[in-house]
Amino acid sequence: MDANEYYARKDRLVWDALVAYGEREGVRVREKDNALAMKLAYYSAFMFIWNKDFMQRYLVAGFGTVYVPRKFWATQGGWQRLAHEFVHHRDHQRTGKVWAVLEYGFPQIIAVLGLLGFLGLAYWPLWFLFLLVPLFLIPIFPAMGRIERELRAYAMSLAVLDISLRDFGHGEVDLRPVARDYVNVLLGNGYFWPGLLLSKKYKEEMAGRLHAAFKALTPENDPILAEVVKALVEARKL
Numbered sequence: 001m002d003a004n005e006y007y008a009r010k011d012r013l014v015w016d017a018l019v020a021y022g023e024r025e026g027v028r029v030r031e032k033d034n035a036l037a038m039k040l041a042y043y044s045a046f047m048f049i050w051n052k053d054f055m056q057r058y059l060v061a062g063f064g065t066v067y068v069p070r071k072f073w074a075t076q077g078g079w080q081r082l083a084h085e086f087v088h089h090r091d092h093q094r095t096g097k098v099w100a101v102l103e104y105g106f107p108q109i110i111a112v113l114g115l116l117g118f119l120g121l122a123y124w125p126l127w128f129l130f131l132l133v134p135l136f137l138i139p140i141f142p143a144m145g146r147i148e149r150e151l152r153a154y155a156m157s158l159a160v161l162d163i164s165l166r167d168f169g170h171g172e173v174d175l176r177p178v179a180r181d182y183v184n185v186l187l188g189n190g191y192f193w194p195g196l197l198l199s200k201k202y203k204e205e206m207a208g209r210l211h212a213a214f215k216a217l218t219p220e221n222d223p224i225l226a227e228v229v230k231a232l233v234e235a236r237k238l
């Protein structure tokens, strides 16, 4: 078996272990590229304007399903991202779906009131203003619910990255710069700029908090990580 073959098999093994774990926890893993729900989300949120590569770039978790772009299927990038999405699923289960949508969607979710209000436009034309509210709230109000949920999920991303590096034979690698990168990603367009007005100092604190959260995650206290480690150990026997 050559190296490529070994890594492909290993990735398949970890992928399958995580997918099986997901199914036990009530979350399906589906291909995103042709999923109707994802296409609807893409077009209804006008992402072809501000988030063009939504269909190919991100995994998306919601309503008991994780949608995975084909190119990540059973790859290392894929299982690392899957572990991240499972944290979102765990959060959804913990808080309930309704609260998850409200918390994750705030403040943009207020625009939905405006859309509903269109129905009552004849009675109260000012309903229309609810559509404008989020435009003003986006820069003023950080989407703290979304940020906190992403920080928990990115702590898992760091933990899985750490495990991969160790599996490759690297020892202790300082992942603080990666934590900073992740904070920048989660404050960007992929998450609809949830913290435009946050100070540099605050962002630095966020990166520190993310790093600490990752350090607190271990295979002993987190079943998702435990699955990954178990599969990696299995892979060594290939």
Ligand SMILES: [Zn+2]
Pocket: 084, 085, 088, 150, 153
């Ligand atoms: Zn996420």
